[in-house]
Amino acid sequence: MTASLKSRESLLIAVIVALLLIIASRFPAFIERGSLIGVFNDTSPLIILAIGQALVILTRCIDLSVAANLALTGMVCAMLNVAFPGLPVAVILLVALCLGAIMGAINGVLVWKLSIPPIVVTLGTMTIFRGVIFLISDGEWVNAHEMSATFTGFPRSELLGLPMLSWIAILVALLFFLIVARTPLGRAFYAVGGNPNAAVYTGLNVGRTQFLAFVISGTLAGLTGYLWVARYSVAYVDIAGGFELEVVAACVIGGISIAGGAGTVLGAILGALFLGIIKNALPVVGISPFWQLAISGSAIVVAVAFNARSQRSKGRIILKRAEATT
């Protein structure tokens, strides 16, 4: 009980509630139901990507290509919609998921089979994916009037008062709560990241597990690609530029250790919500949106320092207990 109270997740929840209360004390309209739904909906893409990124970081890798993957998938979906306006949304969703998975698999294979460091692989594929968008689109924009109403309408359509985009984020979150907590694959992510050598001796294929994490991250990026383009009704080369950093920031703030093996899906979601609330609150409080980059940068640095500290104290406690028993 005390452990769960002291955990990163409960700390983050407390910080988020405090943040909301502080904003509400000056601007009560911010915590009205409609406004909060808006904030959650706006943060949904970040939540979906942060869940995928969390799995990748758990296995001691990092995926910097998610934003480029998102943009490329989004562009392909938009161009498909322009070419075949009658294509049902289900088909588009399927295309987005598959295309994202393929790009994730490319990262994964390079990490698994050639054991190239993930940061190098994904820095490279990040620029390649962005370049490919330019090649297929000729640098042109796909604008709202070219897209069909069903294509752009899907993420905005409401169900029980929540937009579809939010529902998808909730669904993804529930799905990965289950996968991580209740399936062998979910536990393998922790085992591989926590101690790769030990994981090999327990019969886990480290490379394959990392490959699967990249495929999941890519698939979720692909899904977000369609949702993003449909929500903002525009597709061009630079959409979601630099978003990969925000995704990594959400994970780090959520307590996912960059050294692998430690952190939870809930933490990543809370990290994303924290960033999302700040982003939405800035214009309300009257601070220029140009401050956002510096704020999320400082949040990363503070969170990393925090992660390191909490791990250090944990190590000490284990040592003391071990000494006490002998």
Next chain:
Amino acid sequence: MTENPRVIPDRLESPAVRVLKSWETLLLAVAVAIFVVNSLSSPYFLNAWNLSDATFNFTEKAMIAFAMAMLIIAGEIDLSVASIIALASTAMGAAAQLDVGVPLLVLIGIGTGLVCGAFNGFLVTGLGLPSIVVTIGTMSLFRGISFMVLGDQAYRGYPAEFAYFGQGYVWWVISFEFVLFAIIAVVYAVVLHKTNFGRAVFAIGNNPTGALFSGIRVQRVKFILFLLTGLMAGIAAICLTSRLGSTRPSIALGWELEIVTMVVLGGINILGGSGSIPGVVIAAFVMGLVTFGLGLLNVPGIVMSIFIGMLLIGVIALPRLWSMWRS
């Protein structure tokens, strides 16, 4: 596997054979090939002034790449270098509005770089944080401060003499930047390959614990390396700002990728422990020539970035594929 990897050969291969088999030789051959292909495919390539212009494609990045190479050899990385350029340039721009002289502008540029490098170094060595995440954080932070200061505005109005650093020529087509690049290359080559400090850098990259027990102050060496990277980013910021004559917060956006690519292409092991400065110099020329050649053929910048991304992965993947295929 017929060869037993544990068997240590009685004698090393002769120095000549080792040089011929080295990564640098291969890279040099690639550079020459690119040079020949470029001269054949565009009539504008073989022109002293054009070639001189082409050097601006890599001189500023290469200055940082030398310091980054040492950092990567020591097992760390700094992804915030491009953002340090942005912050240093913003600081100089703000100072230029107050009509300070050129020497002070230069000091401010270098000083900002050093402060940023010291900040990274402190976070990594003082608090013991992983450099990848720390510098991803400071990458947002440093550029974020530029955005806070400038928003969608730009600084102009640098003093006329300030233009010399980025636009001046020392002799005929030899630009000031190129001379600076050459001097820095020699200094770094000597420091890395001929001094105790350089040996310490390699030792740390191969085995930090072993280095510590052989009396190397690991954290201090790493701190100095971060400081040097910041310093080089500050110097690059002076050259770039002087060359462009203006500062926007998006200045040098994405350069960290190109600099890391340059370092890896130069044969520096991304996991640390090995590499050489001459390799980075040749890699700088390869990347500069490729970008310039493609530019002459009207290939847009973003398509070149596909090429650079593939180069980055290919350079590491090919030797591994090759050894997999042989075994």
